[in-house]
Amino acid sequence: MSRTAESVWNNCLAFIEDNITSQAFKTWFEPIKAVKLTDNALSIQVPSKFFYEWLEEHYVKILKVALTKELGATAKLVYIIRMENTYGNKQPFTEKIPSANRSNLTSQEVDVPLKNKSPELKNPFVIPGIRNVKIESQLNPNYNFESFLEGESNRLARSAGLAVANKPGGTSFNPLLIFGGVGLGKTHLGHAIGVDIKDKYPEKTVLYISAEKFTQQYIESVKKNNRNDFIHFYQIIDVLIVDDIQLLSGKAGTQDVFFHIFNHLHQNGKQVILTSDKAPVDMIDIEQRLLSRFKWGLSAELNHPDYDTRVAIIKNKLYRDGVEMPDDIIEFLANNIKTNIRELEGAIISLIAHSSFNKKEITIELARKIVDNYVKHTKREVSIDYIQKVVSDYFQMDVDTLQSKTRKRHIVQARQLAMFFAKKFTKASLASIGSQIGQRDHATVLHACKTVDNLSSTDKQFRKYVEDLSKKLTL
Known part of the structure; x- marks a missing residue:
């Protein structure tokens, strides 16, 4: 036979x-x-x-x-x-x-001329190096769960992250998408999950990469005719962490290759963790097939930290830096810097530096001077609460009226303007904006934004409302 x-x-x-x-x-x-x-x-x-x-x-x-x-x-x-x-x-x-001579299989030499140069890209992080398949995780060990303090603003995301770290690929949180505004800890949490997995499962291949770097590697692989190698490299990862996934917006080729990598990893029980500055429903120019996969697991939002969490963050930062600070100054910082954690930690560093360099004791006066100066030169994120207050004051009504269920035209327009500016000036999701402005859903917010755009181009008085409010919110 x-x-x-x-x-x-x-x-x-x-x-x-x-x-x-x-x-x-x-x-x-x-x-x-x-x-x-x-x-x-x-x-x-x-x-x-x-x-x-x-x-x-x-x-x-x-x-x-x-x-x-x-x-x-x-x-x-x-x-x-x-x-x-x-x-x-x-x-x-x-x-x-x-087959390589190191195996005892005898090999048959076959000499076939190539029409194109053979591929160079194997491990995108090691170029060249066809034999070097060791994959460095690109993780920052300083970003761990111990330094990511839990509070009301991040409890769901942190708990989901711990669950994934304990059982990567084995929970319903796959993919885990962490989203929220600037400086709220998305990147920190992504690294923390990866660091914890490496500690618990050293044999697993974990890789952190920014969407921007991923796109650059993909473009390079196309230039060098190595697209298949690029895909196979990412398909061997056990835990893939992609930061700022929204940056794939409008990049059709990169989205296509990521779609195939995502499918392979997900189908084979590998863990995917994504971070974004917006929820999937708010992402623009991302293919629907990718967005639907982002929704397969859990989307967990990071919100602005509440007062207690801000105090805990300051104390933890001071403890790690070996610095003591009076409670009244800690409370002052927590009360005056509310928008994001990165800004809060930056102010603490500035305060400590001024105190050390100028050999001055840390006092409320020094804290006030540093905070005023720091905030003045830092692009601040406007909060939804602040937007509602400014809009309500402008139309001479209180916030409760703005948020009410009434359908009176001037109140509806004020509410729509608040939603419009919340979307424009904050990183909050449409769903989050709706829930904070009168318990509406994301579709209502989307409709409000379209209405404001339309009225601005057709109604001169309404356009003045938008211009006036814009000035007040950007002062």
Whole structure:
């Protein structure tokens, strides 16, 4: 009975599947195709050169055993690498490479000239370095759960992060999307989850990357005709943390490649963690198929820290820096810097620095001077509460009236303006804006913003309202 390449390879696969994890088998052996069997030489096709290198680095022994069982001691193995050409519709090319000599499989040299330069990009973080597949996590160990203090504003996100860190890929929080305004701790929490996973599961491959860096790597892979290698690199990650995912907006090619990577990771039980400055419902120019996947897991919002949390953050920062500060000054800082944690910590650093350099005691007067100066030169995030107060004062009504259910035209317009400016000047989600301005839903906020845009272009008086309020809110 004549043996075919498929039958030999299927027997090899059956043996390999019994001896490695199901996940490894799916990732590294299912994509392989048997091409031909010539004498005792089996040719197999793999998706990329990176794929071939990984097999040779990690599975050469089991390949040798499996093939020797099927074809005897003189077995030969030849890899055929099939790389798609990402430029236009040119024909793909193949490159044949014998199995590495370090395995005791004898190899058959096949010299096939290439039409294109072979790919250089393997690990996007190690260029060049085809053999160097060690993946550094890119995590900052200083961003951990211990320094990410819990409060009402972040309890859901922090708890979900801990659950994911305890069981990456094994909770319903996959993906976990953390969203919120500037300086509220999204990046810190993303790193903290990764750091905790590395501590608990050192064998897992964890990678943190910004969406901007991911996009740069993708563009580079296309330029070098290495798109497949780029995809395969990211498909071997166990825990992928992508910061500022909203920056994929409008980048169709990057969204497409991320879609395929996301699908592979999710289907294979790998954990995906994303951060964004807005909720999925508010993301613009992101493909619907990606947005729907962002909603598969949990979207957890980080809000502005309340007073107690701000006090705890200040005390924790001082403790870590080994600095003592009177309680009245801590309370002063917590009362006067409310918008975000980054700004709060910056003011503390400035205060300590001024005190040290000028050899002055930290007093309320010094704190007031530093805070006034710091806030003056820092772009502040306007709060939704402040916007409601400014709009209510402008229309000579109280905030309760603004938030009421009444349909009186002037009140409805005031409410719509408050929603419009909340969307313009804050990073809050539409749902969050709606809930804070009279318990409305995100669709109401969206309608309000469109109404304000329309009236501004058709109604001269209404346009004046917008201009006046804009000035008041940006003073």
